[in-house]
Amino acid sequence: MIDRRAFLLTSTAAGTAAMLPGWAQGQPEVPQSDISVQPNRVHRTSTTELRALFDRIFQQNLRLRPEGATQLGLDKAANADLRYRLSDQSEAGRAGAHKQTLDNVAALSLIDRRGLSPNDQIDYDTVLYTQNSAVAVQAFDFGGSSFGPSPYAVSQLTGAYQDVPDFLDTKHRIETREDADAYLSRLDAFAKQLDDNTDRMKHDAGIGVVPPDFLLDTTLTQLTRTRVPASDALVVTSIAKRAAAKGLGDDYGKQAAAIYDQKIGPALDRQIAYAKELRAHATHDAGVWKFKDGEAYYATALRTTTTAALSPDEVHKFGLDQAKEISARLDGLLRQQGFTRGTIGERMAALYKDPRQLYPNTDEGKAQAIAYCNARLDAIRGRLPTVFSRVPPYQFEVRRVPPQTEAGAASAFSQAPAIDGSRPGIVYFNLHDSAEWPKFCLATTIYHEGLPGHQLEGGLALSNTNLPLIRKTGGFSGYGEGWALYAEQLADEIGMYDDDPLGRLGYLKFQLFRANRCVVDTGIHHLRWGREQAIQYFVDQDGEAPGFATREVERYCATPGQAASYKLGHSTFTGIREKAKAKQGNRFDIKAFHDAVLAHGRVPLEILQQIGDRWVTTLS
Numbered sequence: 001m002i003d004r005r006a007f008l009l010t011s012t013a014a015g016t017a018a019m020l021p022g023w024a025q026g027q028p029e030v031p032q033s034d035i036s037v038q039p040n041r042v043h044r045t046s047t048t049e050l051r052a053l054f055d056r057i058f059q060q061n062l063r064l065r066p067e068g069a070t071q072l073g074l075d076k077a078a079n080a081d082l083r084y085r086l087s088d089q090s091e092a093g094r095a096g097a098h099k100q101t102l103d104n105v106a107a108l109s110l111i112d113r114r115g116l117s118p119n120d121q122i123d124y125d126t127v128l129y130t131q132n133s134a135v136a137v138q139a140f141d142f143g144g145s146s147f148g149p150s151p152y153a154v155s156q157l158t159g160a161y162q163d164v165p166d167f168l169d170t171k172h173r174i175e176t177r178e179d180a181d182a183y184l185s186r187l188d189a190f191a192k193q194l195d196d197n198t199d200r201m202k203h204d205a206g207i208g209v210v211p212p213d214f215l216l217d218t219t220l221t222q223l224t225r226t227r228v229p230a231s232d233a234l235v236v237t238s239i240a241k242r243a244a245a246k247g248l249g250d251d252y253g254k255q256a257a258a259i260y261d262q263k264i265g266p267a268l269d270r271q272i273a274y275a276k277e278l279r280a281h282a283t284h285d286a287g288v289w290k291f292k293d294g295e296a297y298y299a300t301a302l303r304t305t306t307t308a309a310l311s312p313d314e315v316h317k318f319g320l321d322q323a324k325e326i327s328a329r330l331d332g333l334l335r336q337q338g339f340t341r342g343t344i345g346e347r348m349a350a351l352y353k354d355p356r357q358l359y360p361n362t363d364e365g366k367a368q369a370i371a372y373c374n375a376r377l378d379a380i381r382g383r384l385p386t387v388f389s390r391v392p393p394y395q396f397e398v399r400r401v402p403p404q405t406e407a408g409a410a411s412a413f414s415q416a417p418a419i420d421g422s423r424p425g426i427v428y429f430n431l432h433d434s435a436e437w438p439k440f441c442l443a444t445t446i447y448h449e450g451l452p453g454h455q456l457e458g459g460l461a462l463s464n465t466n467l468p469l470i471r472k473t474g475g476f477s478g479y480g481e482g483w484a485l486y487a488e489q490l491a492d493e494i495g496m497y498d499d500d501p502l503g504r505l506g507y508l509k510f511q512l513f514r515a516n517r518c519v520v521d522t523g524i525h526h527l528r529w530g531r532e533q534a535i536q537y538f539v540d541q542d543g544e545a546p547g548f549a550t551r552e553v554e555r556y557c558a559t560p561g562q563a564a565s566y567k568l569g570h571s572t573f574t575g576i577r578e579k580a581k582a583k584q585g586n587r588f589d590i591k592a593f594h595d596a597v598l599a600h601g602r603v604p605l606e607i608l609q610q611i612g613d614r615w616v617t618t619l620s
Contacts, residue, residue: 044115051468053111054127057104058470064088064097067163070171072473073418083172083182086164086189089196091203101134119600122611123471126603130474133304140297142209144200148305148477148562151288151297152211153200154271155558156218160193161226161271162405169238169402171423180243180252187235187256191263198271205278209291213282214531215557218407220275225404227268230257234404235264286534286557287525298525302561307478307604308568312526315564319518322567323541326512333505348509348543357438357502366400366431369442373398373429376446383494384452389591392459395424396450406432410555411548412445414454414484419462419473425455436548440502444510447491453484461601471601477562478605482569483597485514489574513542514570517563521556531557572605573597576612583619 045053059079062069066082069075075082087093108128116124137149144153152158168187174180204210211219230236240253288294288301302312310318327344334340339347351357359365377398384391394417401409409430417425427449431437447453457480462472488507491497497504520537523529529537531553538549556563576597581588596615597608 045111047117047120050111050116050120050124053107054123054468054470057107057127058468058473060100060104061470064093064100067167067171068473070167071416071418073420073422083179084185086160086186086193089160089193089200091199093196098138101131101138104131105135119466122600122603122607123468125607126474126601127470129307129604129607136300137304140293140300142204142207142291144197148559149297149301150559151204151209151291152215152558153204154197154219154275155211155215156222156407157410157555157558159197159219160190161197161223161268164190164193165226165234165238166402166405169234173422174239174242174246174248176246177248180239180246180248183239184252184255184259187259188263190235191259191267194264194267194271198267198274201271201274201278207292210278210282212286212531212557213279213284215554216275216279216282218554220272220279221407222405223268223272223275225407227265227272230260230265233260233264234402236260284531286531286553287528288560289525289528294525298560302522302564305477305559305562306565306568307476307606308565308572309606310568312522315518315568316522316526318571319515319522319564319567322515322571323512323519326508326515330505330508330512333501333508337501337505343540344512345540345543348505349539350543351440351502351505352435352438352543352545354438357440359434359437359439361434365434369431369434369437369439370398370400370429372439373427373442373446376443377427377450380447380451380491380494380496383496384456387490387494387590388452388456388594390460390595392456392463394421394455394459394462396427396455396459397424398427398429398446398450401428401430401432406430409551411436411551412449414449414458416455416458416462425450425459427455430551433545433547436545438506440500440506441509442506443496443500443503444488444491444507447496448484448488448510451487452490453487454480456487457483457598457602460598464599464601466599467601475602476604477565478569478572479602479608480569481566482571482573482605485511485566485570486573489570509542513538513544514566516541517552517556518567520553521561521563524553524556525560569605572608572612576609576616579612579616580619583616 062074062079062082065087066075066085067087069079069082088096105128108124108131111124113121113124142153143149143151144155144158150158154161164186168183168190172179172183172186174183226233236253236256239256240250243252244250283290288298291297298312302315303309306315330344330348334344334347339350341347342350359369374397377396396417409428411430413428415426415428417423427446429437429442429445449455458475461467464472488510492504492507497507516538520529520534523537524531524534534553534556535546535549538544538552539546542549544552552563577593580593597612600611603611
């Protein structure tokens with residue numbers, strides 16, 4: 001999974017919320033067709049002029065989302081002031097973001113697409129798609145951002161209370177006094193973000209948008225763990241340790257503690273108090289169908305995150321069909337390993353309990369699991385040149401999710417490197433309970449999140465000199481997650497499981513899991529499944545550990561639609577490849593296929609399909 005905090009500056013999530021300050025006000029009846037690409041025909045535009053417009057939009061996004069500038073290593077020179085700021089998540093900030101999106105659409109609409117070169121048309125279509133997607137989601141006057149549209153400004157996955165401490169600790173570098181001063185300035189802004197988030201919770205509750213009781217329970221657990229004495233707070237200990245290590249003395253830690261005691265702590269107390277107030281009256285209904293405009297919201301969220309034009313019913317059936325095919329393959333491999341009795345889910349559950357596959361649920365055991373993951377990442381690096389003509393120049397590594405956010409964090413996710421290479425790409429594993437990550441499940445996740453998955457695809461985009469910056473740093477869940485799932489398949493094809501048959505079972509198990517995500521996500525938000533029904537479905541069908549299944553289901557409750565993007569994207573990539581193989585037979589060149597689908601960076605699946613179809617027509 002792509003990290004929500006690293007879902008970069010022009011992604012669909014960015015256009016809607018992740019890199020702009022949340023949803024802005026509007027009317028929910030914006031038609032679904034508004035997120036499609038609309039050709040415009042006013043001015044002929046050169047590549048230079050188009051790139052200049054893209055750069056203006058990109059720079060405006062940086063100004064709106066200073067966290068993104070730091071994430072990318074672009075908070076320097078003319079943007080150095082952004083190191084002192086966080087995004088404005090107030091109602092005024094949201095309104096400003098909404099206005100900018102509308103202005104961007106208007107500016108893009110002045111361009112005559114027909115006069116652009118083929119490559120410029122792809123860039124133009126992609127950027128316009130992003131902005132129109134933002135308009136569609138901003139039409140719903142509630143919610144926040146996570147991996148994509150979220151109906152909840154604060155939840156177990158959304159909110160400044162969890163984003164900012166990790167951001168300041170791992171993204172905001174401290175080398176000089178200026179860096180430390182900027183950190184303190186951002187601590188002040190953190191307190192304001194917390195209160196802005198609480199105000200948004202109140203606004204949303206006023207129109208009936210309240211998280212279900214179980215999400216509020218986890219949210220309160222995490223808020224309470226965050227609300228500790230200043231001496232234990234990550235935002236204080238981080239600057240105290242790092243400033244001292246750079247010879248800047250202990251005054252910065254004292255100033256941070258004062259800001260925490262005077263501003264951040266009270267803001268957290270207010271948010272906790274209001275979350276408890278909401279919890280007292282929250283319902284147990286899991287899906288967004290319970291809200292006014294919930295059906296329309298889900299259709300928009302599904303389209304926005306997957307970038308595929310399928311209805312909830314079509315996605316549900318797609319997931320069922322894919323799961324049936326993958327289950328048949330799993331059945332054969334399980335029988336080869338001696339697992340012959342019971343359903344697929346029962347047999348996978350038995351494998352999960354094999355003590356030989358489990359790391360101890362201790363800090364030492366978790367360190368062993370991370371070491372194994374880094375070894376798998378190293379092992380596949382040498383095989384990449386056999387199937388890729390280009391690999392990214394960045395460094396990559398595996399780390400553990402910080403313990404304070406394990407309860408609600410995703411099971412695994414990927415954070416992109418800084419564009420200048422000053423920070424490596426990072427794969428995070430949630431080791432809240434190491435039994436949820438038996439050894440046979442780790443390798444395929446490394447290939448998904450690391451190489452040749454997110455880190456390779458994202459690294460190639462960042463280092464692609466043919467792409468404008470707004471495209472290098474953009475992302476779409478359908479494309480990114482679809483590629484990462486294809487990368488798991490590719491790892492099997494290049495022999496990473498030849499000496500690890502249980503690892504191959506893990507790979508197919510996660511393919512099944514992604515197919516069932518389509519079933520469960522649409523089940524929750526469209527077919528009105530309950531939380532417990534959705535959890536049990538994963539346990540029965542996949543053999544998931546109950547804790548793992550619970551966190552996944554609750555994630556889908558907070559981020560409707562995104563979970564369906566994986567398998568839909570995977571099928572788009574494999575569909576293009578199969579067309580090429582059918583046409584070329586033994587002459588098929590996998591490097592050429594990878595060049596074709598990666599050359600234009602991240603694009604919506606609809607545009608990827610067009611790129612792939614055109615490439616196939618050029619094959620002899």
